[in-house]
Amino acid sequence: MKLFEHDQTKFSKNEYFIGGIKTYVYNTDALPAYIESHHLSETNVDEMAINVLYLLHQRGGDFKYTEAIAYNILAQYYAKKPESNDVPLLCVTFDLRNHGERLLDEAKNLDWRKGNPTHALDMISGIMGNVADLKLIMDFLPSYLNLEGLLSREFRQKNQHWHFKYRNILSGYSLGAHTVFRFVNEHPEHIVAINPVVGCIDLSSLLINRLKQNAIDSTDYDKKWFYYTYDELDLNSEEKEQYPEHLHNYLKAEDESIFENFPMQDVKIFASFGAVDKLVPAKLSSVWCDTYLNTNDSAEIFTQEDTGHDVTPEMIDNFTTWLVKNI
Template structure:
């Protein structure tokens, strides 16, 4: 995946240290005049919405990849919006665990083929750590933005029950997309929309098929491996020892079952993108789940791009922003 081109002077960037994480926020200066305008309003206000798009990069990448996409999203949304006084959009990027400035051991981001025997455990523990990091950022970013400080005492006295509502849109790419599915399943009330790109909802099947080197066209590849007991996996002694422990299978299977059966499809809008030729994270593993989403939520769009592998071409971002402007 090539890093997108962008103009760093086109939108503001400010960096906060939130819970020990460098958090980069783009276009936040657009929030100030928007919030201050409510001071002049004579209409009673219960809710002041703002749009926050968190971007989670892929494995072996850094926040700089997310930053490039963030600038493109902001530019495209600005160009595509019909009403220039619409609710502002800001973007947020940060290094995921064991990536960028947070790297402790880069080899733990490798897969089995590159010699990392604990690839499955490393990947899931990183994903769930990212879920918790994102929860911290969503909880505390409002304190650093401190938008309430731009409202006058007169406004506050007239609108005592007002709320500045963060409409959280979570975008993720590859590893980041895996995290998006997990986060939305854990904290559905915090999510307005999700934008998973070349990700997978069924990590058990992704990892077991990868470990067993099952062909995508085989009947084994169509199995929902999270419904199988550990014995039914028929792993070799070596695979059981380090690559796919029994306890790990129980933990991941429980998560996958929850994502498959209990995901809040009704309340969370989704724009998902996959590559038809993706061999690393095949769309096939998520297609049935996505079809169910399309049948459940009318604000959903799923695109599978012909001729695209495990990559994020510009068209994926362009289609996302075209969809996004309809809902923000």
């Protein structure tokens, strides 16, 4: 995935060290004037919300990829939003586990084809670690921002039970998109919208097809492997070493929950896929996406023709158009 061109001069960037994780927050400069104008008005105080977009990078990447996208999203968002909408948008990035400055073993980010026999274990445990890290940052970022410190004593006395409304949005790319689905499955009450890009809701099928090297046009590739017992996978001894039974049982429960119980009515979605993506084929999520479209009126699925496993300018442009309209 390429590093997008971006202008770092238009929006502020602050670094916070949250629970041992360097966390970068963009556009905090927009907050003081917004808060001052709202908290002085008794008529719109309940509308004082903050939109926070968390961006999660791909396997093998780092926060610099999502930082470049963040600057593009911010520029497009403010160019497209109506003047009547003065709610600020913040973007948040950080290095995922075993990536960027947190890299410990680069080999653990490789797949089976590139010689990593524990690819499945490393990827899934990393994703769930990312879920925990994201929850930690989401819980403590408001404390580091300390927006309550911008409120007057008079306001605090009149509104003792009032609090800022953080409308959290998740945007993830490839590995980051896998993480988005798992995070919402674990913590749906914290998210208002998601933007998964070239991700997969069914990691059981993704990994088993990858392990068994099933052809994408085969009947085996169309199976929902999370509905199968471990014995029904019909793995040989080497494959069993690479895909242990305990992992299958753990992952199948996660995937079944996402497939059947995802909070589609409560969480808005704009998802993007590449029509010719061979690494994470869109067909693995197609039935689920169709269900989303029939469940949530705000849902949009963008599948870009002649595009593989990549993030494109069109995907970002379409997402920001959707974001202005729906958030």
